[in-house]
Amino acid sequence: MKTQNQTVRNTKRIRYTKWGYLFIAPFFLVFLIFQFIPLCSTIYYSFFKYFRSGLKIVGPIFIGFENYISLFSTDLPKYFGNTVIIWLIGFVPQIVISLLLAAWFTNTRLNLRCQGFFKTIIYMPNLIMAAAFSMLFYTLFTDNGPAKNILVSMGIVSSQFNFLASVSGTRGLIAFMNFLMWFGNTTILLMAAIMGIDPSLYEAAEIDGASSNQSFWMITMPLIRPIMAYVLITSMIGGLQMFDVPQILTNGVGNPDRTTMTMIMFVNNHMYSKNYGMAGAISNVLFILCAILSLIVYNSFTKKSSFDSPAQKRRGKVNG
């Protein structure tokens, strides 16, 4: 009798597992067909000479690591540098402003009005297609564009200054667009993280006489660290894959002097002649770089670091 009961329970459990697998199967099927197989063929073809000359197909001829060697003898590090720089000058203000906004929105003492309205406005730029946004900025900031004319008449920039012919101008515009598009999203994520913190912690801190500044650095920051890691990693991966904004803004050239050429734009240049070998090699390099950077960020954010020790120390003191 006992054993029968047990087997019934077991089969029930197995049936549940089966349903579980069934439910996640669509994702893995789609992943397998549209991501994993292309991924493998990208790696595979990166060892081949394989492109189109006119309508004629050259290759595939196995050439070992030749694509990678020629890649590193060209400007690949420069394009990687461009990508990282543009991402950083967009991401730093993005995370600062998002944190600030998230802290304000969630602060019960401030109790801001019209929060829904502001949140919608902040999120709005993300709804615009990146290509359209970029086209708009191009029209505004070309040498004869209205934004430039306004800035010149306000005396902010000289009439000689051409946004799209200066390195800082072009990189700045791209970073600014990325910032505008993504800070709303980050704000909402961080708000969710902050609202997940137990309010009694803040109350306790307040009773202990902590200023709002202190409770932000000692309570909020350490406790939203997992979300921060998530924001950082997704933003970094998105940043390294930056393509549409600079592509449209510079018409695919990465001007001036290829200083706004990102990694994916470089891949795209090779797709003109359907150069699967070289494009695959660049993609693989980018994949490895992405993986390494993500690992570093992930590890530094999940290990116990000195970041939360002041709070612990303080808590210890209070308790003591």
Add this chain to the structure above:
Amino acid sequence: MKKARRITSMVMALAMMTGIMATATGCQSNANQSAASSAPASSQEASSEAASSQAEPEGKVLNIWCWNDEFQSRFNAYYPDVKEVAKDKSTTTLNDGTIVKWTINPNENNNYQNKLDAALQNQESAAADDKIDIFLVEADYALKYCNSDYTLDIKKDIGLTDSDLADQYKYTQDLVTDKSTGAIKATSWQATPGVYAYRRSFAKQVLGTDDPEKVQEQLSSWDKFDQVAEKVKKAGLLMLSSYEDDYRVFANNISQPWVDGTTVTVDPNVMRWVDQQKTFTQKGYTHKVRGQFTDPAWTADQGPKSKVFGFFYSTWGINFTLLGNSLAKPTSEGGKEEVGNGIYGDWAVCQGPQSYYWGGSWICGCKGSDNIGTIKKVMQALTCNKEIMKKITIDTQDYTNNKSAMNEIANSDYKSAFLGGQNHIKLFADVADKIDMKNCGPYDQGCTEKFTQAMNDYFDGSIDLAKAKANFEKAIKETYPELTEVKWPS
């Protein structure tokens, strides 16, 4: 447990990144298929196919691929068998019930060719009604298709005769002749000699005359052109709008093709363009627009508020682009093409410093088509029929590819109201015979694009010439991996 969770989350993060990789691996399986299928079929085989397919009933759908509505509007207006046009213009029905399906893919970023190439590689396996029957190509890349097996020989395969083609300008046939077989692979309804279009009012102000012949005297060489530019600047106007405005005039007069084997040779005449643009930029003679059609500032410079003296344009540019841009109230908003609307009527054309051509569209019959008979009729009607060609020119001011029709109009009292009463067909007829296409090649499009883009940074002043040259070398090798060397004039 904790460690396991960490590993899982890392795997998920990596999975997210795989999205990058997918971009590089488009449609390899297709590419493989077509490598097998593009084995050269001898023209005899092709012609026997054509002959037999003429006997068979024709397909009910005629698929036409192009990049804008220029050919579509010509077709709908002038092809005699058109019965009706769908409201959204996506299809046209012919008298015999054949439905013409239009596939229009804009040109930007090579989009048209990418889509066309993909479709051509599926041509063999596509259902009969989905196969491309006609596609259009432009001069810059015509040879890419005409040197391939995807295009039909217009004489052997499609059945046009020498007498059909006798009245066409020879360069329009040379440009689309398969370099390996000598077969003509496409045919065009237009010839595109280039001219210089200038503003009459500005010419009066600066040169004291707006008479095309007298203006031409002052613009007959590049040295004179530069002198006029100086005068134009003094009058508070600009000589050119885009850096690229006169690039084609220089680039059409090169002494050797861009590419020989795997070597790119930059012609001295192209470098002369670089020098001229740098000087013009430094002296403030141009509006410093990058690119042409992609930039709204360039379009605006052809409109009523412009300060630009003139534009290098070929035939289609006058009626298809310049005319529309010069109106204060566009026709789509109810404006009329008449004097008084913007600067309609304030233009005139002269030959300019060097003869050149720009663009033009060619009609190709596509291999595998089941509508050979219809293709033949379309080609005959729209590229060989003198009456239709003459009508197109008179109605639209486009310059058509028929010598005797054009000479008739040239010697008539035809006048273009848009050009202030000038008979520009006479000017076109004079220069069309001078066009020489012997140095064109399949790499022209990429070379033009990458060269002008690389030089823009030099004109802007953000880099020096050596750097711009190096950037061109990088870009051209990225674009065409088979090219290995770039030679600069000493």
